[in-house]
Amino acid sequence: MLEVLLSACLTAVVPQEPAPVMAEAVAVRGDTELSPAEAFASARRKAEDHVRERWEDRAERALAGQRPFWVPEFIATQDVRRWLADLPIERQLRLVDREDQEREHEFGNSYQTTLWVAEEPRSVQSGERQLRRRLSDLERTTALKYGGIAASWVALALLVGWIDRLSRGYMTGRLRVLGLASAVAVPTVLFLV
DSSP: OHHHHHHHHHHHOOOOOOOHHHHHOEEEEOOOBSSHHHHHHHHHHHHHHHHHHHHHHHHHHHHHHHOOTTSOHHHHHHHHHHHHHHSOHHHHEEEEEEEEEEEEETTEEEEEEEEEEEEOHHHHHHHHHHHHHHHHHHHHHHHHHHHHHHHHHHHHHHHHHHHHHHTTTTTHHHHHHHHHHHHHHHHHHHHHO
16 A cells, blocks of 8 residues: 555656756856965856856847937947946855865865856846946936037027127137037037036
């Protein structure tokens, strides 16, 4: 009776899927160092570099898909670089497993650490939302800057025309040069801010 019950239980057992963390985990091997702490620090740096590269790829894809034609590429790229520099990489990283290797040499021992790392899914979703929000804010501020440039050009044209009328054409050439210099300076100042 017990044999029938055990065989029925074993046939009814469904194999479990591996955890999604293990499927997403990546092995990152650090450099060979002379102490275990340095080996772990080396592997940790390489893991952070790996996650940083993944975020750079995500940011490039988001930028290519979300950047409208009126936002200059160099401004969008610079803004994304600033966002990536502020991104806390260490919070995006989760250590799944660790393997330390010790090798014996005639001059002493060397150590190498391999880390299996995965990204935190909630942190990835949050970071992607922040990136999309940052890009939409960039769109809005760029549109406002373009509007400010157009308004300043109209104001400069009216001001130069009014001063030219007051001077009765005496300073027309100088006013045009001053107006053109100001018209070139306004976009430069607005996009540097």
